[in-house]
Amino acid sequence: MSKEQFFDIGVNLTHPSFVKDLDTVIEEALEVGVNRMCVTGSDLEESISAYQLAFSLSDILISTAGIHPHQAKEFSQNYFSEIKDLLKKENVKAIGETGLDFYRNFSTEEQQKKSFEMHIETSIELQKPLFLHVRNAHSTFMEMLEPVKEKLPKTVVHCFTGTEDELMDYIEMDFYIGITGWICDERRGVHLKELINLIPKDKIMIETDAPYLIPRVSQLKNSQRNEPKFLPHVAKEVAQNSKETKESLISSMYMNSLSFFDLD
Ligand SMILES: [Zn+2]
Secondary structure, rough: OOOOOOOEEEEEEHHHHHOOOOOHHHHHHHHHOOEEEEEEOOOHHHHHHHHHHHHHOOOOEEEEEEOOOOHHHOOOOOHHHHHHHHHOOEEEEEEEOOOOOOOOOOHHHHHHHHHHHHHHHHHHOOOOOOOEEEEOOOHHHHHHHHOOOOOOOEEEEEEOOOHHHHHHHHHHHEEEEEHHHHOOOOOOOOHHHHHHOOOOOOOEOOOOOOOOOOOOHHHHHHHOOOOOOHHHHHHHHHOOOOOOOOHHHHHHHHHHHHHHHOOO
């Protein structure tokens, strides 16, 4: 019997909470079939660490390089040119996280827009997949992306937690959709369960966003942090709400991730 395979498209393995036991974290993920992971970068320093980590385990890990909307205040031409250099490396497979987050506004809206604009331009120039984060900023987000729709490379809206209308806009744009353990949360993930079947089968992917967003399932009640080995819980919840069989959905999500990141 072939074992189920999972691809965690968004995991923050450079987070300080993984420093002490990263080897174990990765080993335990492999044991449950999570055999590919994308380590996301949220600023230059983290993008460099993510790249180095991915380079050291290149059969399992890939990385992204970019400036998260929270860090957009760090943006400058020089700073960004170093991000661009990273994007030319073999194991750096997407540009991001980038996007807009008007919920927290750790950087001003103007700073976020400027940084996002440069990421969009660069993704078009390099035709490197775009890894996007959006929160409370849907209309500005669409205003910035829609005019360049034809030129955009493959794009994912990661950690999708939005409304049906927002989802339909992303589907219209041909975006991939990343689903996290948010869907396991009976307090705030209920609407997501109803949206699963609207996502085209070739566009759905899953992620843990570890160490954040521990899936709210009883077995993980005492967990201190989220880990990539918990990804099968997300897959299970997605499958339970899908009209596809679990086997076929899990296989599609894995294949979609390989194709999104241009892996074989
Ligand atoms: Zn994010």
